[in-house]
Amino acid sequence: MRKGRFNEQAAEVAQRYSESVSFDWRLYPYDIAGSIAHAAALGQAGILTADERKKIDNGLREIEAEIESGKFEWDQSLEDMHMNIEAALTKRIGAAGAKLHTARSRNDQVALDLRLYVKAEIAELSAGLRSLQTALLDLAEQHVDVVMPGYTHLQRAQPVFLAHYLLAQIEAFGRDAERLRDCNARTDVLPLGSGALAGSTIALDRERIAQQLGFARVSQNSLDAVGDRDFVCEFLFCLAMIGMHLSRLSEDLITWSTYEFGFVEFSDAFSNGSSLMPQKKNPDMAELTRGKTGRLYGNFLSILTTLKALRSSYNRDMQEDKEALFDSVDTVRAALEVFSAMLPKIEINRSRMEAAASDANLLATDLAEYLVKKGTPFREAHEIVGKLVAHAAKTKSPLNQIPIAKLKKASPLFDIDVANVFDVRRSLAARTAIGAPAPGNVAAQIARWHKLLD
Numbered sequence: 450m451r452k453g454r455f456n457e458q459a460a461e462v463a464q465r466y467s468e469s470v471s472f473d474w475r476l477y478p479y480d481i482a483g484s485i486a487h488a489a490a491l492g493q494a495g496i497l498t499a500d501e502r503k504k505i506d507n508g509l510r511e512i513e514a515e516i517e518s519g520k521f522e523w524d525q526s527l528e529d530m531h532m533n534i535e536a537a538l539t540k541r542i543g544a545a546g547a548k549l550h551t552a553r554s555r556n557d558q559v560a561l562d563l564r565l566y567v568k569a570e571i572a573e574l575s576a577g578l579r580s581l582q583t584a585l586l587d588l589a590e591q592h593v594d595v596v597m598p599g600y601t602h603l604q605r606a607q608p609v610f611l612a613h614y615l616l617a618q619i620e621a622f623g624r625d626a627e628r629l630r631d632c633n634a635r636t637d638v639l640p641l642g643s644g645a646l647a648g649s650t651i652a653l654d655r656e657r658i659a660q661q662l663g664f665a666r667v668s669q670n671s672l673d674a675v676g677d678r679d680f681v682c683e684f685l686f687c688l689a690m691i692g693m694h695l696s697r698l699s700e701d702l703i704t705w706s707t708y709e710f711g712f713v714e715f716s717d718a719f720s721n722g723s724s725l726m727p728q729k730k731n732p733d734m735a736e737l738t739r740g741k742t743g744r745l746y747g748n749f750l751s752i753l754t755t756l757k758a759l760r761s762s763y764n765r766d767m768q769e770d771k772e773a774l775f776d777s778v779d780t781v782r783a784a785l786e787v788f789s790a791m792l793p794k795i796e797i798n799r800s801r802m803e804a805a806a807s808d809a810n811l812l813a814t815d816l817a818e819y820l821v822k823k824g825t826p827f828r829e830a831h832e833i834v835g836k837l838v839a840h841a842a843k844t845k846s847p848l849n850q851i852p853i854a855k856l857k858k859a860s861p862l863f864d865i866d867v868a869n870v871f872d873v874r875r876s877l878a879a880r881t882a883i884g885a886p887a888p889g890n891v892a893a894q895i896a897r898w899h900k901l902l903d
């Protein structure tokens with residue numbers, strides 16, 4: 450690349466500063482697939498003979514096998530993976546290799562490789578999300594009738610089924626999968642053929658290249674195609690969002706695994722000890738996931754910031770997209786794998802959950818609704834019950850132990866049937882609106898997700 454224009458080798462320190470092969474080498478399968486498709490288009494355009502094309506295809510396949518087996522020697526002085534592969538090809542097959550870069554720039558080449566990579570990773574991550582959702586669904590099914598307190602502000606609020614909680618997680622990860630599908634639609638666009646920024650005087654059949662590489666569409670503006678990293682930003686946002694959901698799930702599980710809650714216990718295989726305190730059993734997997742989410746946010750912000758003041762088309766700054774991208778992909782893939790393996794082994798402490806859910810205060814709203822059903826305006830009922838709750842707290846007796854005479858003084862509409870209110874399962878059974886945790890609804894949601902995930 451420097452042979453023509455330059456009189457001097459790049460300074461070693463400059464080489465080291467600008468090389469990307471130490472991290473972009475992992476894009477090689479996409480680079481090779483792209484080069485094979487490009488060579489086919491060059492053949493069609495009369496630039497390569499059938500024999501030259503065959504040499505290129507075979508040479509690239511051999512190089513690919515060599516990389517896979519770990520025998521390929523990457524040379525940092527060749528800057529990036531693209532130049533390494535091209536140089537190895539030319540060394541191997543001679544003149545034909547030197548023709549391959551006709552009507553192509555590394556600008557459209559790297560955009561192509563990245564899009565192919567993101568598409569492949571979206572497929573992998575979608576499968577990872579499905580495994581996680583399946584693990585959550587299995588837990589929900591196994592513990593379908595376990596009742597627990599639902600919380601807002603980390604204060605006991607109203608009873609729910611544990612399965613309802615688990616289905617809530619499945620919903621969030623379902624949106625993440627949807628977001629990945631949306632992102633895929635905008636990533637699935639062929640940039641190759643855009644050249645450095647303005648295409649080439651050798652016009653290639655880009656529709657055909659797209660078909661060969663499995664792209665749904667062809668980019669319509671060469672300037673835009675080489676400078677567009679929107680799909681990387683969008684993908685990194687999707688990954689940050691998955692991290693955020695995993696982090697919130699982690700936070701719940703960390704809280705529930707404390708001695709104070711005792712709702713769940715992580716299996717030994719997914720817990721860590723303390724180097725000092727012999728009794729400790731720490732939820733390190735969940736904590737690390739919460740921690741790694743910060744990295745995912747950082748990666749997302751780093752690409753946004755890198756792009757913010759870039760002039761149109763390609764600028765070398767864009768090389769900085771890759772490490773953030775790879776790091777987020779690796780991080781989320783690992784987290785999904787850990788959670789999918791960890792959740793089936795988590796122990797659910799039914800008696801602790803149900804003891805906590807038997808707190809009569811969880812049904813204070815039901816008590817107000819009891820009065821509403823007898824004609825009391827809700828605001829009034831809210832106040833009456835609020836006073837009863839305060840009274841119960843002051844006398845240190847539960848809300849459901851207040852004598853009927855005392856209740857009648859608070860509102861003449863209270864009657865002996867009020868005892869029915871303080872039945873948690875009865876309360877849950879009444880919550881039948883769409884989305885609410887009646888047992889029938891929970892069962893229907895489990896069936897719905899089974900159908901979606903199987």
Ligand code: ARG
Nearest residue numbers: 469529555556559765767768
């Ligand atoms: N390594 C570069 C990148 O990752 C490839 C493109 C280089 N293009 C250029 N004109 N220097 O972005």
